[in-house]
Amino acid sequence: MTEFTFDGSAITFRPGDSIAIALLRAGIHPTGGGCICLEGDCPNCLATVDAVSYVRTCQTMALAGTAVFSHPQDGAAPPLPAEVPGRVSSSTHFCDVVVIGQGESGRAEADAARKAGRAVLAFDARSGEEVIGLYGGPTVAMRTPIGMMTVHAKEVVVATGASQEQPVCPGSHLAGIYTSRAAAMLTEAGVDLGRFVSVTAPDRPIRFEGQKRVAAVIVANTRGEERWEGDTVVLDLGLHPRNSLARMGHGLNVRVVGDAAMADELPRSPTDGIVCPCSNVSVADLVSVWDRGFQEMELLKRATLAGTGTCQGSVCLPHLRAFVRDRGGSVPEPFTARPLARQVTMTEASASYHLPPMRRTALHDEHIRLGARMDRFGGWWRPWRYGDVALEYRAVRHAVSISDVGTLGKFIVAGPDATGFLERLYPCPVGDLKIGRSRYALMLDERGYVMEDGLICRNAPDRYLLTFTSAGATFAEMWMRDWAESWRLDVRVLDQTMALGAINLTGPLAKELLLRAGVTTAPSFMGHTKAEVAGVPSHIFRLSFTGEMSFEVHHPADRSVELWRALLNLGEDFGIYPHGLDALFALRLEKGHIIIGMDTDFDSTPRRLDMEWAVRMDKPAFIGREALRRLDALPLDKQLVGFESAGPCPIEGAVLWDGARMMGQVTSSRFSETLGKSVMLGWVKLNDGQLLDTVECEDRQLRRVPVPFYDPEGARARA
Numbered sequence: 001m002t003e004f005t006f007d008g009s010a011i012t013f014r015p016g017d018s019i020a021i022a023l024l025r026a027g028i029h030p031t032g033g034g035c036i037c038l039e040g041d042c043p044n045c046l047a048t049v050d051a052v053s054y055v056r057t058c059q060t061m062a063l064a065g066t067a068v069f070s071h072p073q074d075g076a077a078p079p080l081p082a083e084v085p086g087r088v089s090s091s092t093h094f095c096d097v098v099v100i101g102q103g104e105s106g107r108a109e110a111d112a113a114r115k116a117g118r119a120v121l122a123f124d125a126r127s128g129e130e131v132i133g134l135y136g137g138p139t140v141a142m143r144t145p146i147g148m149m150t151v152h153a154k155e156v157v158v159a160t161g162a163s164q165e166q167p168v169c170p171g172s173h174l175a176g177i178y179t180s181r182a183a184a185m186l187t188e189a190g191v192d193l194g195r196f197v198s199v200t201a202p203d204r205p206i207r208f209e210g211q212k213r214v215a216a217v218i219v220a221n222t223r224g225e226e227r228w229e230g231d232t233v234v235l236d237l238g239l240h241p242r243n244s245l246a247r248m249g250h251g252l253n254v255r256v257v258g259d260a261a262m263a264d265e266l267p268r269s270p271t272d273g274i275v276c277p278c279s280n281v282s283v284a285d286l287v288s289v290w291d292r293g294f295q296e297m298e299l300l301k302r303a304t305l306a307g308t309g310t311c312q313g314s315v316c317l318p319h320l321r322a323f324v325r326d327r328g329g330s331v332p333e334p335f336t337a338r339p340l341a342r343q344v345t346m347t348e349a350s351a352s353y354h355l356p357p358m359r360r361t362a363l364h365d366e367h368i369r370l371g372a373r374m375d376r377f378g379g380w381w382r383p384w385r386y387g388d389v390a391l392e393y394r395a396v397r398h399a400v401s402i403s404d405v406g407t408l409g410k411f412i413v414a415g416p417d418a419t420g421f422l423e424r425l426y427p428c429p430v431g432d433l434k435i436g437r438s439r440y441a442l443m444l445d446e447r448g449y450v451m452e453d454g455l456i457c458r459n460a461p462d463r464y465l466l467t468f469t470s471a472g473a474t475f476a477e478m479w480m481r482d483w484a485e486s487w488r489l490d491v492r493v494l495d496q497t498m499a500l501g502a503i504n505l506t507g508p509l510a511k512e513l514l515l516r517a518g519v520t521t522a523p524s525f526m527g528h529t530k531a532e533v534a535g536v537p538s539h540i541f542r543l544s545f546t547g548e549m550s551f552e553v554h555h556p557a558d559r560s561v562e563l564w565r566a567l568l569n570l571g572e573d574f575g576i577y578p579h580g581l582d583a584l585f586a587l588r589l590e591k592g593h594i595i596i597g598m599d600t601d602f603d604s605t606p607r608r609l610d611m612e613w614a615v616r617m618d619k620p621a622f623i624g625r626e627a628l629r630r631l632d633a634l635p636l637d638k639q640l641v642g643f644e645s646a647g648p649c650p651i652e653g654a655v656l657w658d659g660a661r662m663m664g665q666v667t668s669s670r671f672s673e674t675l676g677k678s679v680m681l682g683w684v685k686l687n688d689g690q691l692l693d694t695v696e697c698e699d700r701q702l703r704r705v706p707v708p709f710y711d712p713e714g715a716r717a718r719a
Contacts, residue, residue, distance in 0.1 A: 002064040003064060003065075004019070004022070004062055004063065004064065004065065004066040004067070004068060005066070005067050005068065006023060006026075006028060006047075006068045006069070006070070007068075007069055007070055011023060011026050011028070011062075011068075012026070013025075013062035014189070014190075016061075016189075017061070017062045017189065018038075018057060018058050018059065018060060018061060018062060019047070019049065019057035019058075019060050019061070019062045019066070019068055020036070020038060020045040020057040020058040020060075021038070021058075021062075021185070021186065021189045021191065022062045023057065023068075024036070024186060024191055025189070025190070025191045029044075029175040029176075030044070030045045030046065030047050030057050030070065031043070031044050031045065031046060031047070031070065031071065032070070032175065032212070033173045033174050033175040033212065033213075034172065034173055034174075034175075034177070034277055035166045035167060035172060035177040035178065035179065035235065036058075036177070036178050036179070036182050037058070037163065037164060037166070037178075037179045037181065037182050038058040038178075038179075038181065038182040038185050038186070039058065039163065039164075039179075039181060039182070040056050040058060040059045040125055040130075041163040041164075041166075041242070041311060041314040041315060042166060042277070042311055042314065042315050043277050043278045043309060043310045043311050043315070044277060045057045045058045046071060046310060047068050047069060047070055047071065048068065048069040048070075048071060049066060049067075049068050050066055050067055050068075051067075052345055053071065054071075054310050054343045059125060059126065059128065059130070060128075061128070087347065087351070088147050088148055088345075088347050088348050088351040089146065089147030089148070089351065089352075090147055090148045090149070090150070090351035090352035091147065091148075091149050091150070092149075092150045092151075092152070093121060093149065093150070093151045093152070094119075094151070094152050094153075095119040095120060095121045095151060095152075095153050095154075096113070096118035096119045096120065096153065096154050096155065097109075097110075097113045097118050097119070097120045097121075097153060097154065097155050097156075097157060098120075098121050098122075098123070098138075098140050098151050098153040098155070098156045098157065099113070099120060099121070099122040099123070099157045099159060100122075100123055100124075100131050100140070100156065100157065100158050100159060100160055100245060101123075101124060101125075101158065101159035101160040101161055101258075101260070102122055102123070102124035102126075102127075102159075103159060103161050103258065103259075104258065105159045105161075105257045105258025105259070105260075106122065106124070106157070106159030106257075106258065107122075109157045109159055109257055110122040110157075113157075121151055121153075123140075123142060123144075125160075127145075128144060128145040129142055129143075129144050129145075129149075130142055130143050130144075130341075130342045131245060131341060131342075132339060132340045132341050132342045132344055133248060133338075133339025133340055133341055134156060134245055134248045134249040134252060134254065134339070135339065136252065137152055137153070137252070138153055138155075138156045138249060138252040138253055138254060139151070139152050139153075140153060140156060141339070143342065143344055143348055147351060148344075148348050148351040148352070154253065155253050155254075155255065156249060156252070156253065156254045156255070157254075157255050157256075157257060158243070158245050158246045158249065158254060158255070158256045158257070158260050159256075159257050159258050159260060160242040160243070160245060160246075160260045161242050161258060161259045161260055162239035162240060162241050162242055162259035162260065162262060163239070163240055163242045163314055163315075164179040164180065164181055164235070164236070164237070164238070164239060164240075165235075165237040165238045165239070165240060165267060165318060166179070166235070166237075166315050167204075167205050167208075167235060167237065167273075168270040168273045168274065168275050168283070168319050169205055169206050169207055169208065169270070169272060169273040170207045170208065170272055170273050171207055171208025171209060171210065171214070171273075172205075172208060172273050172274060173274060173277070174208050174210050174212065174213055174214045175212060175213045175214065176210070176213045176214040176231055176232045176233065177208065177214055177232075177233050177235065178193075178232065178233070178234050178235070179234075179235055179236070180198070180200075180234050180235065180236040183196070183232075183234040193231070193232045193234075194230075194231035194232055195229075195230045195231045195232070196230050196231065196232035196233065196234055197217060197228040197229070197230035197232075197233055197234070198233075198234045198235075198236070199217060199219055199228075199233060199234070199235050199236070199237070200236045200237075201236065201237050201238050202221070202222075203219050203220070203221040204219065204220055204221075204237065204267075204268070205217050205218065205219055205220075205233070205235070206218050206219065206220045206225065208233065209227075213231070214230070214231070214232070214233050215229065215230075215231075216228060216229040216230065217230070217233045237267070238265060238267065239259065239262070240264055240265075240317075240318045241259060241260050241261065241262050241264055242259070242260055242314070243256065243260050243261075243334075244312055244313065244314070244337040244341055245337070245341060246260060246261075247334060247336070247337035248337040248338065248339065248341065264318065264321075266318055266321055266322040266325060266331065267318055267319060267322050268322060269319075269322045269323050269325070269326040269327075270283050270319050270322070270323060271283060272284075275306060275316050275319050275320065275323070276304070276305075276306035276307060276309065276315070276316035276320075277309075277315060277316075278308075278309020278310050278311055278315070278316075279304070279305040279306060279308060279309045281304045281305065281306040281316070283323075285304050285306075286300065286304060286306070286320070286323055289303040289304055290323075290327060295324075295327070295328065296324075296332070297320065297321070297324055297332045297333070297334070297335045298335050298336070300320065300323075300324065301320070301335050306320055307320060307335060310343060312337070312341055313334070313335070313337075317334055317335075321334065358376050358379060358380060358381050359379060359380045359381070359407075359498075360380070360381050361380065361381075361382075361404055361406040361407060361501065361557075361560070362406060362501045362557040362558065362560035362561065363404045363406065363501065363503075363560050363561065363564055364381060365561075366561055366564055366565075367383040367386075367404065367578075370386055370578065371386055371387055372384070372385070372386045372578075372580060373385055373386075373580075375581065377470070377471075377581060378407060378469065378470030378471035379407075379470065379471055379474075380407040380470055382404070382407060382470075382580070382581055383403075383404065383578070383580035383581065384580050384581050384582050385580045385581075385582040385583065386577070386578055386579070386580055389580075389582045389583050390673065391577055392577055392578070392579035392580065392582075392583035393579070393583045393586060393587065393673060394673075395507060395575060395576065395577035395579065396506050396507050396546050396548055396579055396583065396587055397507070397548065397587075397674060398507070398508065398575075399507050399508065399509050399574050399575040399576065399577075400505065400506070400507035400508070400509040400510050400512075400513050400571050400574050400575070400576050401505075401506055401507050401576060401577055401578060401579045402503055402504065402505055402506075402564070402567050402568070402571075402576065402578050402579075403503070403504045403506070403578060403579050403580070403584065404501075404502075404503060404560075404564075404578075405502045405503065405504045405552060406500070406501040406502045406503075406557065406560065407470035407497075408454075408467050408468065408469070408470060408473070408497070408502055409454070409466075409467060409468030409469065409470070409472065409473020409474075409476055409477070409495075409497050410465065410466075410467055410473075410495075410496045410497050410500050410502070410554065411465070411466045411467075411468070411473075411476070411477065411480070411493060411494060411495055411496065411497075412459075412463065412464070412465055412466075412492070412493070412494040412496060413463075413464045413465075413466055413480065413491055413492070413493055413494075414460075414462055414463040414464070414491065414492050414494075415462060415489075415490045415491035415492050416462060416490045416491075417489035417490045417491050418462045418463065418464060418491050419431050419461075419462065420489065421483075421484060421487070421489045421491045422456065422464060422466075423619070423621075423622065424483070424487065424621055424622055424623065425443070425480065425483060425622070425623060426441045426442070426443060426456065426622060427441075427442060427444055427606070427614065427615040427616065427619070427622045427623075427624065427625070427628075428441050428442070428456075428614055428615065428616055429616055429619065430456060430464075433456060433458045434458065435458050435459065435460060435461070436458070436523070436527055436528060436529060437457075437458060437526060437527055437528075438455045438456065438457040438458075438526045438527065438528055438541060438542075438543065439455065439456045439526070440453070440454075440455060440526075440543075440614065441453065441454065441455070441456050441614065442606060442611065442614045442615070443468075443476065443479070443623075444606075444622070444623055444624030444628075445623065445624060446623060446624060446627060447603075447624065447627045448605050448606075448624035448625075448627035448628040448631055449602065449603055449604055449605060449624070450596070450600055450604045450605065450606060450609060450611075451472070451475075451596070452468055452469060452472040452475070452476050452479075452596055453468075453469065453594075453596055454466060454467040454468040454469065454476075455467040455541070455543065457528050457541065465528075465539070469595075469596050469597075471596075471597060472596060472597075473495075473497055477493065477495055480493050481493055483623070498557065499556070499557055500554045500555065500556065500557055501554070501555055501556070501557040501559070501560035501563075502552055502553065502554045502555070503552075503553045503555075503560070503563060503564060503567065504545075504546075504550055504551070504552050504553075505550065505551045505553065505567065506544070506546045506548050506549065506550040506551075507546075507548050507549065508548060508549060508716070508719070509571070509574045510548070510549045510550060510551055511549060511551075512574070513567065513570060513571045513574060513576070514533070514540075514551055516570045516571070517533045517534040517566065517567065517570055518531075518532055518533065518534060518535070519531045519532075519533055519540065522540065522542065522551065523540055523541070523542040523551075524542060525542050525543075525544075525717065525718045526542060526543060527541075527542050528540060528541040528542065533553050533555070533563060533567075534562075534563055534566035534567065534570065535562075535566075536555050536556070536559045536562060536563045536566075537555065537556070538553045538554060538555040538563075539553075539554040539555070540552070540553050540554075541553075541554070544591075544714075544717035545584070545587075545588050545591075545593055546584065546587040546588060546591070547587060547588070547590055547591040547708070547710050547711055547716060547717055548587075548716050548717060549716065549717060549719050550717070585668070585670065586670040586672065586673075589668050589669075589670050589672075589679060589680075589681065589709075590670075590672050590674065590675065590679060590708065590709050590710035591707075591708045591709070591710055591711070591717075592642060592681065592707030592708040592709060594609065594611075594640070594681070595668070598667060598668060599640060599667040599668055599681050600640075601683070604640070605628065605631055606628070607628075607631070607632060607636060607639075608636070608637075608638060608639055608640065609639075609640050610639055610640060610641070615628065617629070617632075635686075635689060636686055636689075637685065637686060638664065638683055638684065638685045638686060639683070639684065639686065639691065640667070640681060640682070640683055641681070641682065641684055641691060641704055641707075642679065642680065642681060642704065642705050642706060642707035642709060643666075643679070643680040643681075643682055643695070643697075643702040643703060643704055643705065644675075644677050644678060644679050644680070644702070644703055644705050644709065645677065645678045645680075645697075645700055645701065645702045645703065646677055646678070647678065647700065648671060648678065649669040649670060649671050649678030649679070649680060650666055650669055650678075650680065650697045650698040650700070650702075651666070651669065651698070652666055652667060652668060652669050653665055653666060653667075654666045654669075654697050654698050655697065656682055656683075656684055656695040656696070656697050656702070657695060657696040657697065658687065658692055658695055658696070659696075663684050663685050663687075663692065663695055664682055664683040664684035664685055664695075665682060665683055666680050666681070666682040666697065667680075667681050667682055667683060668680060668681045668682075669681075672709065672710070674710060675709060675710060679709045680702065681707070682702075684704075691704060692704065
């Protein structure tokens, strides 16, 4: 005999025992009371096992050293184990047929499919293989003793059998009440049930008597009411199909066989007692919400939480349906079944997934190797600076530099309706964009507010590459997919953000560096082309965020390190030096380029950003058009403008004043080495419809000036 502990006390068990059987043999009810089924249908054997709560102890084998705790009544958490459970493995499988349940009907289905030459996988909860959900495909997800498993099948056969009805009447919370199947299993395991009485349909219990354990049962039958005394009450009140997985698979290639497909003979409507032991919902609770107008199954469930607990309606659903039937006149359908059919831990749910809170590019270790100070920006770890930010800045302005821009959102949008889709998605023209050309574009929401920006690059008549900001790419994908579905357009959206790395070559010598890397014909400004760069197949985009000649090189992420090192080696005699965000923010500010979420607010329109040039109101339709039409008819109230001052720059977020009036705030500020003064972007309110020429900020005067501050004609970027 070996032992596990329950609430700190040693419990001996025999080989083959479940935790529940070992506890019952020791005279301990796992939860203190309630009808025990030993088939995983009820919540009355649940416990915390090795720090995992809501474990079905009837389907969990007893193992030496296992720490089991009853769920505390006061809500306090059980003690954590000395060692936190490690990772859970995950596997994926493919087959023709999945059979769920290995009773008589399940075994017959599996045997027949194998004889027909079909690949079959069969699973049974009694072996610890718990199906937690059916998904489109059909796809079966389950937890097993060795980890999580996903099975893609052509057909799913549900052979989960039927559950035994549990009593709903006063006293049903007492210990010593078992279904007939549970009693048979306990007897076979050598558990002494003591003096027991058996209640078989059509007899029905109407009340159990006792303190903590049942002492007698009051039964209603053809003779009236009778009182039967005993230490144990064994119930055989009827069967109900165990069909939650079948209901979950509605509309999929799912077939139900055996008792799981039986017609459900509902019991009498309960009149007193606990209907849903998971959520402690009584008949009185049902009556209360019914009388307040919650008179449908789904509403009844939501108003009381009946059926939302760990058993997912296995115990209470027949009684809930009977309750509604007797008040509504017809038999209601069961409420919708959804995954998860069984509880899983967060570790199990995340098996095989590694989702760091801050993502890393393929060049992360290269930045560390070069001594970069990393910081978090836009959901990514990015190099803030490599040591000497002035050296990084000068490399861009006077020689050549490279930076890691693999964090940019990169999406392919293709299909017969791709052009029409993007015309409606963006406020700028798309259809006139020639193959091999790009266009900067804003993305607006329905209110006309700017929520994202990036490039539209045309690869073919019905194929485009779109780029988005590092922080906004995930939302942009959802936004595109949602609108494509709403408009019922034939387009495909492919996220390549993680698959593609991107390195920006920028500076007066960028084209010469590209030539050394083997690119003899570089694209012109806002053009793009495919070529090998230092032997790496790449897609090269000519643009500029720094104000200097720039080439953005997109390439397979697994070759990012190879390309990065090659460019550094090729540009060594040019004085190449990589730059991080600190230098980039100064460079882009000198050009007046905005950063979404930093220089924009929740109500930033193109007009308020002084970017009406990016909108074509003569387009027949685009998201936000009608909102802009109404907003443009109103007087302009505020605008993002440029400021300059001598001396140190104010901090970002500093308040702008006109005397005692607060007029706005600084969004971006840097001291410009090239211009020899501080430059800023900031929001400022209009004064009687006019922009102020000067404002006060941190005890100094700022002068409003046009942007860009640096190279306003853009000659250097277009060189």
